[in-house]
Amino acid sequence: MPRLTDARKELRRTQIAEAAVRCFSRNGLKRTSIADITAESGLSAGSIYAHYRNKADLVQAAARETLDKRDGTISEYAAADAPPSPDELLSRLIAAIDPAEARVGVQTWGESTTDPAIRDIVADTTDRMRAMVHDCVTAWLVKVEHHDPPHAREFATPIAHQVMALYQAELLYTALRTPAEETPS
Amino acid sequence: MPRLTDARKELRRTQIAEAAVRCFSRNGLKRTSIADITAESGLSAGSIYAHYRNKADLVQAAARETLDKRDGTISEYAAADAPPSPDELLSRLIAAIDPAEARVGVQTWGESTTDPAIRDIVADTTDRMRAMVHDCVTAWLVKVEHHDPPHAREFATPIAHQVMALYQAELLYTALRTPAEETPS
Protein backbone atom coordinates (compact mmCIF):
# COMPACT_ATOMS: atom_id res chain seq x y z
CA MET A 1 0.00 0.00 0.00
CA PRO A 2 1.63 3.25 -1.07
CA ARG A 3 0.18 5.15 1.87
CA LEU A 4 2.49 8.14 1.46
CA THR A 5 1.58 8.50 -2.18
CA ASP A 6 -2.10 8.38 -1.30
CA ALA A 7 -1.56 11.14 1.24
CA ARG A 8 0.07 13.36 -1.37
CA LYS A 9 -2.74 12.65 -3.78
CA GLU A 10 -5.29 13.61 -1.17
CA LEU A 11 -3.34 16.79 -0.44
CA ARG A 12 -3.53 17.84 -4.07
CA ARG A 13 -7.20 17.04 -4.15
CA THR A 14 -7.93 19.32 -1.20
CA GLN A 15 -5.70 22.01 -2.68
CA ILE A 16 -7.80 21.94 -5.82
CA ALA A 17 -11.05 21.75 -3.87
CA GLU A 18 -10.13 24.73 -1.74
CA ALA A 19 -9.33 26.80 -4.82
CA ALA A 20 -12.66 25.71 -6.25
CA VAL A 21 -14.49 26.81 -3.10
CA ARG A 22 -12.95 30.27 -3.38
CA CYS A 23 -14.09 30.51 -7.01
CA PHE A 24 -17.58 29.24 -6.19
CA SER A 25 -17.85 31.75 -3.39
CA ARG A 26 -17.16 34.57 -5.86
CA ASN A 27 -18.92 33.40 -8.99
CA GLY A 28 -21.26 30.57 -8.09
CA LEU A 29 -21.24 26.89 -8.99
CA LYS A 30 -22.17 27.16 -12.65
CA ARG A 31 -20.54 30.44 -13.56
CA THR A 32 -17.20 29.13 -12.35
CA SER A 33 -15.30 27.61 -15.27
CA ILE A 34 -12.45 25.15 -15.14
CA ALA A 35 -10.29 27.99 -16.39
CA ASP A 36 -11.21 30.00 -13.29
CA ILE A 37 -10.11 27.15 -11.07
CA THR A 38 -6.82 26.71 -12.91
CA ALA A 39 -6.13 30.41 -12.41
CA GLU A 40 -7.02 30.25 -8.72
CA SER A 41 -5.12 27.04 -7.98
CA GLY A 42 -2.08 27.72 -10.15
CA LEU A 43 -2.52 24.30 -11.70
CA SER A 44 -3.57 23.37 -15.21
CA ALA A 45 -6.72 21.85 -16.61
CA GLY A 46 -4.99 18.55 -17.27
CA SER A 47 -3.84 18.34 -13.69
CA ILE A 48 -7.31 18.98 -12.34
CA TYR A 49 -8.80 16.26 -14.49
CA ALA A 50 -6.11 13.89 -13.21
CA HIS A 51 -7.61 14.29 -9.74
CA TYR A 52 -11.31 14.70 -10.47
CA ARG A 53 -13.28 12.81 -13.06
CA ASN A 54 -15.26 15.89 -14.09
CA LYS A 55 -16.61 19.16 -12.82
CA ALA A 56 -19.57 17.56 -11.07
CA ASP A 57 -17.15 15.42 -9.08
CA LEU A 58 -15.26 18.53 -8.04
CA VAL A 59 -18.44 20.33 -7.04
CA GLN A 60 -19.37 17.40 -4.81
CA ALA A 61 -15.98 17.51 -3.12
CA ALA A 62 -16.34 21.25 -2.55
CA ALA A 63 -19.84 20.78 -1.15
CA ARG A 64 -18.67 18.14 1.31
CA GLU A 65 -15.76 20.26 2.43
CA THR A 66 -17.92 23.33 3.01
CA LEU A 67 -20.82 21.63 4.72
CA ASP A 68 -18.75 19.38 6.95
CA LYS A 69 -16.66 22.18 8.39
CA ARG A 70 -19.25 23.03 11.04
CA ASP A 71 -19.34 19.57 12.57
CA GLY A 72 -16.21 19.46 14.67
CA THR A 73 -17.03 21.95 17.38
CA ILE A 74 -20.57 20.93 18.36
CA SER A 75 -19.65 17.48 19.63
CA GLU A 76 -17.15 19.08 21.98
CA TYR A 77 -19.89 21.26 23.41
CA ALA A 78 -22.06 18.24 24.13
CA ALA A 79 -19.22 16.52 25.99
CA ALA A 80 -18.51 19.51 28.23
CA ASP A 81 -19.38 19.49 31.93
CA ALA A 82 -21.67 22.49 31.46
CA PRO A 83 -23.04 22.28 27.92
CA PRO A 84 -24.27 25.55 26.43
CA SER A 85 -27.96 26.39 26.50
CA PRO A 86 -29.81 26.33 23.18
CA ASP A 87 -29.59 30.13 22.94
CA GLU A 88 -25.89 30.06 23.68
CA LEU A 89 -25.34 27.19 21.25
CA LEU A 90 -27.12 29.11 18.52
CA SER A 91 -25.05 32.21 19.23
CA ARG A 92 -21.83 30.25 18.93
CA LEU A 93 -22.92 28.57 15.71
CA ILE A 94 -23.85 31.93 14.22
CA ALA A 95 -20.62 33.53 15.38
CA ALA A 96 -18.69 30.78 13.59
CA ILE A 97 -20.29 31.50 10.22
CA ASP A 98 -17.85 32.54 7.53
CA PRO A 99 -19.49 34.62 4.79
CA ALA A 100 -17.65 32.91 1.95
CA GLU A 101 -18.67 29.49 3.19
CA ALA A 102 -22.22 30.69 3.75
CA ARG A 103 -22.45 31.64 0.09
CA VAL A 104 -21.20 28.27 -1.11
CA GLY A 105 -23.48 26.54 1.37
CA VAL A 106 -26.55 28.32 0.04
CA GLN A 107 -25.44 27.67 -3.54
CA THR A 108 -25.23 24.02 -2.59
CA TRP A 109 -28.82 24.10 -1.35
CA GLY A 110 -29.89 25.43 -4.71
CA GLU A 111 -27.96 22.75 -6.57
CA SER A 112 -29.42 20.03 -4.34
CA THR A 113 -32.86 20.67 -5.82
CA THR A 114 -31.85 19.17 -9.15
CA ASP A 115 -28.65 17.16 -8.60
CA PRO A 116 -29.27 13.89 -6.70
CA ALA A 117 -25.63 13.50 -5.64
CA ILE A 118 -25.57 16.98 -4.11
CA ARG A 119 -28.97 16.37 -2.59
CA ASP A 120 -27.62 13.35 -0.72
CA ILE A 121 -24.63 15.32 0.54
CA VAL A 122 -26.81 18.16 1.82
CA ALA A 123 -29.29 15.77 3.42
CA ASP A 124 -26.54 13.77 5.09
CA THR A 125 -24.62 16.72 6.47
CA THR A 126 -27.82 18.41 7.64
CA ASP A 127 -28.98 15.27 9.42
CA ARG A 128 -25.59 14.80 11.04
CA MET A 129 -25.51 18.37 12.27
CA ARG A 130 -29.05 18.16 13.59
CA ALA A 131 -28.11 14.99 15.48
CA MET A 132 -25.16 16.80 17.06
CA VAL A 133 -27.33 19.74 18.04
CA HIS A 134 -29.82 17.28 19.47
CA ASP A 135 -27.07 15.64 21.53
CA CYS A 136 -25.89 19.00 22.77
CA VAL A 137 -29.37 20.15 23.79
CA THR A 138 -29.98 16.81 25.48
CA ALA A 139 -26.74 17.12 27.41
CA TRP A 140 -27.75 20.59 28.51
CA LEU A 141 -31.16 19.39 29.66
CA VAL A 142 -29.59 16.53 31.63
CA LYS A 143 -26.51 18.18 33.09
CA VAL A 144 -27.75 21.73 33.67
CA GLU A 145 -31.54 21.49 33.85
CA HIS A 146 -31.51 18.06 35.54
CA HIS A 147 -34.07 16.36 33.36
CA ASP A 148 -33.86 12.61 33.32
CA PRO A 149 -32.19 11.31 30.15
CA PRO A 150 -35.07 9.52 28.42
CA HIS A 151 -37.37 12.51 28.81
CA ALA A 152 -34.59 14.89 27.84
CA ARG A 153 -33.96 13.24 24.46
CA GLU A 154 -37.58 13.56 23.52
CA PHE A 155 -37.90 17.08 24.83
CA ALA A 156 -34.77 18.12 22.92
CA THR A 157 -36.16 17.23 19.49
CA PRO A 158 -38.28 20.31 18.78
CA ILE A 159 -35.63 22.54 20.33
CA ALA A 160 -32.96 21.09 18.05
CA HIS A 161 -35.31 21.65 15.13
CA GLN A 162 -35.65 25.31 16.05
CA VAL A 163 -31.94 25.83 16.55
CA MET A 164 -31.25 24.31 13.13
CA ALA A 165 -33.88 26.46 11.45
CA LEU A 166 -32.59 29.64 13.01
CA TYR A 167 -29.01 28.70 12.13
CA GLN A 168 -29.87 27.94 8.53
CA ALA A 169 -31.85 31.15 8.22
CA GLU A 170 -28.85 33.06 9.51
CA LEU A 171 -26.70 31.29 6.93
CA LEU A 172 -29.05 32.53 4.24
CA TYR A 173 -29.10 36.07 5.61
CA THR A 174 -25.31 36.12 5.82
CA ALA A 175 -25.09 35.04 2.20
CA LEU A 176 -27.56 37.76 1.23
CA ARG A 177 -25.90 40.42 3.36
CA THR A 178 -22.32 39.94 2.18
CA PRO A 179 -22.16 40.08 -1.60
CA ALA A 180 -19.33 38.36 -3.40
CA GLU A 181 -16.38 40.44 -4.50
CA GLU A 182 -16.60 41.87 -7.96
CA THR A 183 -15.44 39.42 -10.56
CA PRO A 184 -12.03 40.64 -11.80
CA SER A 185 -13.01 39.98 -15.39
CA MET B 1 -52.19 54.48 -24.45
CA PRO B 2 -52.78 51.03 -25.95
CA ARG B 3 -53.87 49.54 -22.64
CA LEU B 4 -55.33 46.43 -24.18
CA THR B 5 -52.19 45.71 -26.13
CA ASP B 6 -50.15 46.08 -22.99
CA ALA B 7 -52.39 43.59 -21.24
CA ARG B 8 -51.88 41.05 -24.01
CA LYS B 9 -48.14 41.62 -23.88
CA GLU B 10 -48.15 41.03 -20.16
CA LEU B 11 -50.19 37.88 -20.65
CA ARG B 12 -47.59 36.46 -23.01
CA ARG B 13 -44.85 37.41 -20.59
CA THR B 14 -46.45 35.51 -17.75
CA GLN B 15 -47.18 32.58 -20.04
CA ILE B 16 -43.49 32.40 -20.85
CA ALA B 17 -42.45 32.96 -17.23
CA GLU B 18 -44.72 30.18 -16.00
CA ALA B 19 -43.27 27.77 -18.53
CA ALA B 20 -39.82 28.85 -17.38
CA VAL B 21 -40.70 28.18 -13.75
CA ARG B 22 -41.78 24.65 -14.62
CA CYS B 23 -38.46 24.08 -16.42
CA PHE B 24 -36.45 25.59 -13.56
CA SER B 25 -38.28 23.42 -11.08
CA ARG B 26 -37.21 20.32 -13.00
CA ASN B 27 -33.72 21.19 -14.18
CA GLY B 28 -32.51 24.22 -12.25
CA LEU B 29 -31.76 27.76 -13.32
CA LYS B 30 -28.59 27.14 -15.30
CA ARG B 31 -29.29 23.71 -16.71
CA THR B 32 -32.47 25.00 -18.27
CA SER B 33 -31.78 26.13 -21.82
CA ILE B 34 -33.85 28.43 -23.95
CA ALA B 35 -34.64 25.37 -26.03
CA ASP B 36 -36.19 23.74 -22.97
CA ILE B 37 -38.41 26.76 -22.45
CA THR B 38 -39.48 26.84 -26.09
CA ALA B 39 -40.48 23.20 -25.79
CA GLU B 40 -42.38 23.80 -22.56
CA SER B 41 -44.13 26.97 -23.71
CA GLY B 42 -44.85 25.92 -27.26
CA LEU B 43 -43.33 29.19 -28.47
CA SER B 44 -40.12 29.78 -30.36
CA ALA B 45 -36.82 31.30 -29.32
CA GLY B 46 -37.48 34.40 -31.35
CA SER B 47 -40.78 34.93 -29.63
CA ILE B 48 -39.24 34.61 -26.20
CA TYR B 49 -36.56 37.16 -27.01
CA ALA B 50 -39.29 39.50 -28.23
CA HIS B 51 -40.62 39.57 -24.64
CA TYR B 52 -37.45 39.26 -22.57
CA ARG B 53 -34.13 40.93 -23.28
CA ASN B 54 -32.13 37.86 -22.31
CA LYS B 55 -32.17 34.80 -20.11
CA ALA B 56 -31.16 36.72 -16.99
CA ASP B 57 -34.19 38.95 -17.48
CA LEU B 58 -36.40 35.90 -17.68
CA VAL B 59 -34.86 34.37 -14.58
CA GLN B 60 -35.60 37.57 -12.68
CA ALA B 61 -39.22 37.49 -13.77
CA ALA B 62 -39.51 33.86 -12.71
CA ALA B 63 -37.92 34.64 -9.35
CA ARG B 64 -40.36 37.49 -8.70
CA GLU B 65 -43.32 35.37 -9.66
CA THR B 66 -42.29 32.49 -7.41
CA LEU B 67 -41.29 34.51 -4.37
CA ASP B 68 -44.23 36.89 -4.46
CA LYS B 69 -46.85 34.18 -4.56
CA ARG B 70 -46.83 33.76 -0.78
CA ASP B 71 -47.65 37.37 -0.04
CA GLY B 72 -51.35 37.61 -0.70
CA THR B 73 -52.75 35.51 2.09
CA ILE B 74 -50.85 36.82 5.10
CA SER B 75 -52.21 40.35 4.98
CA GLU B 76 -55.72 38.91 5.13
CA TYR B 77 -54.83 37.07 8.31
CA ALA B 78 -53.62 40.25 9.97
CA ALA B 79 -56.87 42.03 9.14
CA ALA B 80 -59.05 39.29 10.62
CA ASP B 81 -60.97 39.77 13.85
CA ALA B 82 -59.14 36.86 15.46
CA PRO B 83 -55.70 36.73 13.83
CA PRO B 84 -53.94 33.35 13.98
CA SER B 85 -51.36 32.69 16.69
CA PRO B 86 -47.73 32.45 15.56
CA ASP B 87 -47.89 28.65 15.68
CA GLU B 88 -51.08 28.64 13.66
CA LEU B 89 -49.67 31.18 11.20
CA LEU B 90 -46.59 29.03 10.69
CA SER B 91 -48.73 25.95 10.14
CA ARG B 92 -50.76 27.72 7.49
CA LEU B 93 -47.66 29.05 5.74
CA ILE B 94 -46.11 25.58 5.69
CA ALA B 95 -49.32 23.99 4.48
CA ALA B 96 -49.36 26.41 1.55
CA ILE B 97 -45.91 25.38 0.31
CA ASP B 98 -45.87 23.91 -3.16
CA PRO B 99 -42.88 21.59 -3.75
CA ALA B 100 -42.18 22.87 -7.25
CA GLU B 101 -42.14 26.47 -6.06
CA ALA B 102 -40.03 25.50 -3.08
CA ARG B 103 -37.38 24.14 -5.42
CA VAL B 104 -37.29 27.29 -7.54
CA GLY B 105 -37.28 29.41 -4.40
CA VAL B 106 -34.23 27.63 -3.01
CA GLN B 107 -32.53 27.82 -6.42
CA THR B 108 -33.17 31.55 -6.29
CA TRP B 109 -31.45 31.77 -2.92
CA GLY B 110 -28.41 30.11 -4.42
CA GLU B 111 -28.40 32.46 -7.37
CA SER B 112 -28.76 35.48 -5.11
CA THR B 113 -25.28 34.85 -3.69
CA THR B 114 -23.65 35.92 -6.93
CA ASP B 115 -26.24 37.81 -8.98
CA PRO B 116 -26.96 41.31 -7.60
CA ALA B 117 -30.30 41.64 -9.40
CA ILE B 118 -31.57 38.36 -7.95
CA ARG B 119 -30.12 39.29 -4.58
CA ASP B 120 -32.25 42.43 -4.52
CA ILE B 121 -35.36 40.49 -5.46
CA VAL B 122 -34.81 37.93 -2.71
CA ALA B 123 -34.00 40.59 -0.14
CA ASP B 124 -37.06 42.66 -1.07
CA THR B 125 -39.52 39.78 -1.06
CA THR B 126 -38.09 38.40 2.18
CA ASP B 127 -38.34 41.78 3.88
CA ARG B 128 -41.88 42.27 2.65
CA MET B 129 -42.96 38.87 3.87
CA ARG B 130 -41.30 39.40 7.23
CA ALA B 131 -43.13 42.72 7.59
CA MET B 132 -46.45 40.99 6.89
CA VAL B 133 -45.68 38.28 9.41
CA HIS B 134 -44.76 41.00 11.87
CA ASP B 135 -48.07 42.75 11.27
CA CYS B 136 -49.95 39.51 11.72
CA VAL B 137 -48.19 38.65 14.98
CA THR B 138 -48.75 42.19 16.24
CA ALA B 139 -52.43 41.94 15.41
CA TRP B 140 -52.64 38.66 17.31
CA LEU B 141 -50.90 40.16 20.34
CA VAL B 142 -53.25 43.14 20.35
CA LYS B 143 -56.56 41.53 19.46
CA VAL B 144 -56.22 38.13 21.15
CA GLU B 145 -53.60 38.57 23.84
CA HIS B 146 -54.62 42.14 24.65
CA HIS B 147 -51.17 43.70 24.64
CA ASP B 148 -51.15 47.43 24.05
CA PRO B 149 -50.12 48.28 20.48
CA PRO B 150 -46.74 50.00 21.04
CA HIS B 151 -45.49 47.18 23.22
CA ALA B 152 -46.93 44.58 20.90
CA ARG B 153 -45.02 45.80 17.86
CA GLU B 154 -41.73 45.53 19.70
CA PHE B 155 -42.58 42.19 21.25
CA ALA B 156 -43.57 40.81 17.85
CA THR B 157 -40.17 41.36 16.24
CA PRO B 158 -38.28 38.31 17.55
CA ILE B 159 -41.39 36.16 17.10
CA ALA B 160 -41.67 37.21 13.46
CA HIS B 161 -37.98 36.42 13.05
CA GLN B 162 -38.54 32.89 14.36
CA VAL B 163 -41.60 32.29 12.22
CA MET B 164 -39.68 33.37 9.14
CA ALA B 165 -36.70 31.16 9.99
CA LEU B 166 -38.86 28.11 10.58
CA TYR B 167 -40.79 28.78 7.39
CA GLN B 168 -37.66 29.15 5.32
CA ALA B 169 -36.17 26.03 6.83
CA GLU B 170 -39.33 24.14 5.90
CA LEU B 171 -39.01 25.51 2.37
CA LEU B 172 -35.52 24.07 2.21
CA TYR B 173 -36.59 20.72 3.63
CA THR B 174 -39.48 20.51 1.17
CA ALA B 175 -37.09 21.15 -1.70
CA LEU B 176 -34.75 18.45 -0.37
CA ARG B 177 -37.54 15.98 0.32
CA THR B 178 -39.28 16.16 -3.05
CA PRO B 179 -36.80 15.56 -5.85
CA ALA B 180 -37.51 16.94 -9.30
CA GLU B 181 -38.96 14.61 -11.89
CA GLU B 182 -36.49 12.81 -14.07
CA THR B 183 -35.41 14.89 -17.03
CA PRO B 184 -37.12 13.39 -20.10
CA SER B 185 -33.91 13.66 -22.12
Place this chain on the structure above:
DNA sequence: GTCTATACGAAGATAGAC
Protein backbone atom coordinates in the same frame (compact mmCIF):
# COMPACT_ATOMS: atom_id res chain seq x y z
C1' DG C 1 -45.13 39.02 -33.31
C1' DT C 2 -43.73 34.62 -34.47
C1' DC C 3 -41.21 31.51 -36.92
C1' DT C 4 -36.64 28.85 -38.87
C1' DA C 5 -32.02 28.82 -39.38
C1' DT C 6 -27.68 30.10 -37.97
C1' DA C 7 -23.64 32.79 -36.26
C1' DC C 8 -20.85 33.22 -32.46
C1' DG C 9 -18.69 32.36 -28.24
C1' DA C 10 -17.87 29.76 -24.16
C1' DA C 11 -16.69 25.88 -21.49
C1' DG C 12 -15.90 20.87 -20.56
C1' DA C 13 -12.98 17.51 -21.53
C1' DT C 14 -8.97 15.13 -24.00
C1' DA C 15 -4.42 14.20 -26.58
C1' DG C 16 0.10 13.90 -26.43
C1' DA C 17 4.66 15.88 -25.22
C1' DC C 18 7.71 16.29 -21.25
Place this chain on the structure above:
DNA sequence: GTCTATCTTCGTATAGAC
Protein backbone atom coordinates in the same frame (compact mmCIF):
# COMPACT_ATOMS: atom_id res chain seq x y z
C1' DG D 1 1.67 14.08 -12.80
C1' DT D 2 1.66 18.19 -15.10
C1' DC D 3 1.66 21.01 -18.89
C1' DT D 4 -0.11 23.29 -23.60
C1' DA D 5 -2.98 23.07 -27.22
C1' DT D 6 -7.08 21.74 -29.14
C1' DC D 7 -11.40 19.31 -30.19
C1' DT D 8 -16.24 19.25 -29.72
C1' DT D 9 -20.41 20.27 -27.95
C1' DC D 10 -23.88 23.21 -26.48
C1' DG D 11 -26.43 27.30 -25.65
C1' DT D 12 -27.39 32.27 -26.18
C1' DA D 13 -28.77 35.49 -29.04
C1' DT D 14 -29.72 37.38 -33.73
C1' DA D 15 -31.12 37.77 -38.75
C1' DG D 16 -34.43 37.76 -41.86
C1' DA D 17 -38.66 35.73 -43.93
C1' DC D 18 -43.61 35.61 -43.23
